Amino acid sequence: MEIDPFIFRLSIFILSIFVGYYVVWSVTPSLHTPLMSVTNAISSVIIVGAIIAALSGSDGVVFSSSSIYGFLAIVLAAVNIFGGFLVTQRMLAMYKKKKKDK
């Protein structure tokens, strides 16, 4: 009997939850704010779905009733991707070690 591909995706999902669990516990508490902004940025990989939706219009028709939602989602996700990664970078650049001079 063949295994439904859904089961494979479910396995990836469950294992990723465990990976996430252990990886996130190892994040140092002082970086919890950058953690939130970077998770926010990467969850915007939903833009993949938005692009497929936006390009779903049939020949010649760019803005159909379904592709409009795709374009809107692209804008939202793009705000998040650029905003999320850049603000994370800005924050991380501020974390400095004590200077060993004197």
Added chain:
Amino acid sequence: MSANISAILYLISGVLFILALRGLSSPETSRQGNLFGIIGMVIAVVVTFLSVGNFTAGFIYVLIFLAIGGSIGAFIAYRIPMTAMPELVAGFHSLVGLAAVFVAISAFINPAAFNLGTPGNIKLASLIEMAIGAAVGAITFSGSVIAFLKLQGIMSGAPITFKGQHILNALLLVLIVVITFYLCSTQSSNLFWILIAVSFLIGFLIIIPIGGADMPVVISMLNSYSGWAAAGIGFTLENTALIITGALVGSSGAILSYIMCKGMNRSFFNVILGGFGATEQTSGDQNKEQRPVKSGNADDAAFLMKNASSVIIVPGYGMAVAQAQHALREMVDTLKKNDIKVSYAIHPVAGRMPGHMNVLLAEANVPYDEVFELEEINNDFANADVAFVIGANDVTNPVAKTDPQSPIYGMPVLDVEKCKSVLFVKRSLSPGYAGIDNDLFYKENTLMLFADAKKMTEDITKNL
């Protein structure tokens, strides 16, 4: 591009996202981690373009919309002050939620584009995944909008409660399940719209009863939801990058909410079901008698600190409100010039989001190896000469250790009272968020400094 190759590339981008989070285990590796995240995102986007393979007029529009969103995002990222980080993150969560809703709607209207069947005849599994993605996305959106409004001060931070609130929420949740069930059997688009509307409503209702200081839990929880919404859409699109990311973000947010709840010694449900309301009456009135308080000025504070050999600074949300982090850093520089050892003690729930204080101190150029978490530094208070409490309140209240009647009893607190002397910067004697008096105000060795945190810190520096 063949489906197998794109699947493998999506997997690689998922792995890069894992490495991005992994990098955050220490500040040295974190910047590299962020780079991994960016590479992962670029791979995912490029692979999607190649696998759709539609480089017509639509493609140009996609790039245009991408550029519009990207410039807005970049503009915000560079302009936002660090003190506004909680609002920013809440705002960004709402966008992820809404994007998930839009993608789900598009997939529902035109399932053929996603290989999910035809309108009115969508594969059952896809329809369930779509409904979950849309519902969780909608809850994330409206919940985050409320959190944003509360953090921004547009909406009052006070909990909004009404009779039958919990029953109403429970009924709406049941309603969502029922609608999903009928949606699957009828494929009716009306039901799909109703599902989204009810989900918007419930996101709104879940967040309004939660008060300002519980925002760290709320933001983490919404972070988690945005992940689950992405995962739901990932299942619909059969996309591994989205599934992996959704799971990562979902568990990350869940862990952060857990850490925040533990920092307040409250259960997740206690926070979600709305504030300290239920226990407030028991200890609200009994401590009303006037007790003597010692108050001082910047001169006294400077004198105490000048004669100390070690000082521990306890920052809280008040420091963020007063934007006092730079002034504080200047004061510490002066102290260090006088060979006084200075360290910072951060309570897990100080501020309005996890790690809030750390970011503000980092912004003010405080080296991160001078900043300590509660467990690391709590024993040092007994050996320190001066504790400088700036903008924190409930997290220093010794009542949490001594009075079992108190609503915050059992909450881990910083042992500030063990210091030889305590300097407490505060605008008035008013109680903190938990609505209870802080015993620390009345201790023999506490000197209250009634002033704005920034102004007081600057004055102390002048007097040092």
